[in-house]
Amino acid sequence: METEFTPFASLLGGGLIGLSAVTLLATHGRIAGISGIVSRVLPPSVDKAGLPQGIIFLIGLLLAAPLWFVLTGAAPVQIVSSNELLLVIAGLLVGFGSVLGNGCTSGHGVCGISRGSARSIAATITFMATAFVTVFVLRHIVWG
Amino acid sequence: MHLFSTLFAGLLFGTGLILSGMANPAKVQNFLDLFGTWDPSLAFVMGGAIMVTMPGFWLVQKRTTPLFHDAFHLPTRTDFDAKLVVGAATFGIGWGLGGFCPGPALTSLPLAASGTFFFIPSMLVGMMLAKYSAARLSKT
Numbered sequence: 001m002e003t004e005f006t007p008f009a010s011l012l013g014g015g016l017i018g019l020s021a022v023t024l025l026a027t028h029g030r031i032a033g034i035s036g037i038v039s040r041v042l043p044p045s046v047d048k049a050g051l052p053q054g055i056i057f058l059i060g061l062l063l064a065a066p067l068w069f070v071l072t073g074a075a076p077v078q079i080v081s082s083n084e085l086l087l088v089i090a091g092l093l094v095g096f097g098s099v100l101g102n103g104c105t106s107g108h109g110v111c112g113i114s115r116g117s118a119r120s121i122a123a124t125i126t127f128m129a130t131a132f133v134t135v136f137v138l139r140h141i142v143w144g
Numbered sequence: 145m146h147l148f149s150t151l152f153a154g155l156l157f158g159t160g161l162i163l164s165g166m167a168n169p170a171k172v173q174n175f176l177d178l179f180g181t182w183d184p185s186l187a188f189v190m191g192g193a194i195m196v197t198m199p200g201f202w203l204v205q206k207r208t209t210p211l212f213h214d215a216f217h218l219p220t221r222t223d224f225d226a227k228l229v230v231g232a233a234t235f236g237i238g239w240g241l242g243g244f245c246p247g248p249a250l251t252s253l254p255l256a257a258s259g260t261f262f263f264i265p266s267m268l269v270g271m272m273l274a275k276y277s278a279a280r281l282s283k284t
Contacts, residue, residue, distance in 0.1 A: 002181045003171045006164075010185040013164025014192025020157035021193070022200030027149040029210035029217050032157065034247035039271045044279055053150050058250065060154020065254040067155065068162050076162045078252060079170035080259035086241055091263040093238025094245060095270020100278075101231020102219070105245045106157075108232070109190060112219075114197035119221060119228055126229055127236030134240030135176035 001079065021111050028053060033107020034061075035098035101127075146212035158251040164189040167251050169243025169259075176240055231274075238270075 021032035030053070040047040041054040069075050081087060098104040101123055103112060108127075112120020158167075165171040165185050175186035209215060239245050244252070244263050252260045 001170055001174075003165070003168065003174045003183045003185075005183055006185045007188045010164045010188035011192040013160045013162070013166070014189040014194075015196050016156050016160030016163060017189070018160075018193040018196025018200060020153045020160060021197045022204060023149060023153040023156065025201060025210065025216070026204045026207075027146060027153070027211045027213070029213045029215060031218065032153065034157075034245075034250070035271070038246055038250070038268070039275060042268060042272050042275065044272070044276055052147070056147050056150045057154040057157075060151040060156075061158040061247065061250050062154075062253060063151075064155055064158025064162060064251050065167075068159065075255060076167055078168045078255055078257060080244075080252070080257035080263075081169065081242065082259055084259070084262045087244075087259045087262040088266045090238045090242030090244065091249075091266025092270040092273075093234050093241065094249075094263075095238075095267035095272075096274045097231045097233070097235030097238060097270075098246060099231070099271045099274035101228050101233075101235055103232075104235060104247070105239070106247055110193045110197055111201075114194050114201050115218070117219065117222075119219070119224065122224060123228055123232035126232035127239065130233045130236030131176050131240035132178065134237045135173055136179065138241065139173075139177055139180055 017106070017110060018114075021106070021114075024057070031107055031111045033103050033111060035095075035104040036102070036107055039099045097127075149212065157247065160193075161248050161251045164192070167248040167255075169248075172243040172245075172248070173240070 024030050024032045037054050037057055040050055065076055103123060108120040108123040113124060161167045166189055171183055174181050174183035242263055249263050
């Protein structure tokens with residue numbers, strides 16, 4: 001299904017994500033990597049010292065969609081697959097892979113690249129490559 | 145004040161994900177579908193984020209400490225290992241399959257799409273499995 005090309009909204013939204021990352025570094029000296037923030041509050045080895053910060057950041061994240069609804073009067077547009085098995089597999093791979101590789105789109109893709117980290121640049125190229133291949137296989141071979 | 149700044153950062157992050165279209169898995173998968181219904185928007189999300197983060201991080205690091213904390217906690221590793229590459233490759237496959245990565249998935253939770261309720265618990269299980277296996281490996 002086609003989606004509309006939204007260069008301005010996407011650029012501005014990206015800017016807000018960047019502003020959030022800068023805020024977190026300026027106030028707490030932390031990298032805004034979502035997989036890291038989430039995994040640190042999960043067992044085993046819960047990061048007790050960082051627990052309140054992690055939980056509060058996640059509450060902020062969860063409040064964004066309700067706030068959007070209040071301010072704009074409409075729920076954000078979204079199409080999520082209804083293939084439950086596919087989403088379970090996708091979730092397992094995203095969770096396992098992001099923790100094993102120490103980061104996801106935010107930690108490696110935004111913060112790491114901005115710091116010029118060679119590890120993050122390598123990770124971003126790697127996950128972009130496998131994601132492109134996965135969608136190609138899924139849409140043009142399996143469902144093609 | 146310091147907790148408020150963290151709440152603000154989370155809210156800003158989620159709002160950015162929604163405004164940019166990252167919280168819509170269809171848009172993510174269309175970005176990844178070069179030979180189909182390609183939507184280049186996501187390149188602008190990353191561009192916009194890096195355009196703010198790169199100079200922002202540079203400015204912030206001119207300080208010796210963050211505002212509400214005694215030190216910066218920045219990754220220090222520079223080596224390449226199999227875990228980094230295998231982890232990133234695995235993450236990319238999952239991202240392509242579902243169109244969700246961790247931030248957008250959590251931001252989408254209140255929107256209550258049925259698929260999100262399958263993705264998020266699986267993602268948390270995947271994270272715990274990775275932490276558990278890392279803990280096991282470091283003991284041996």
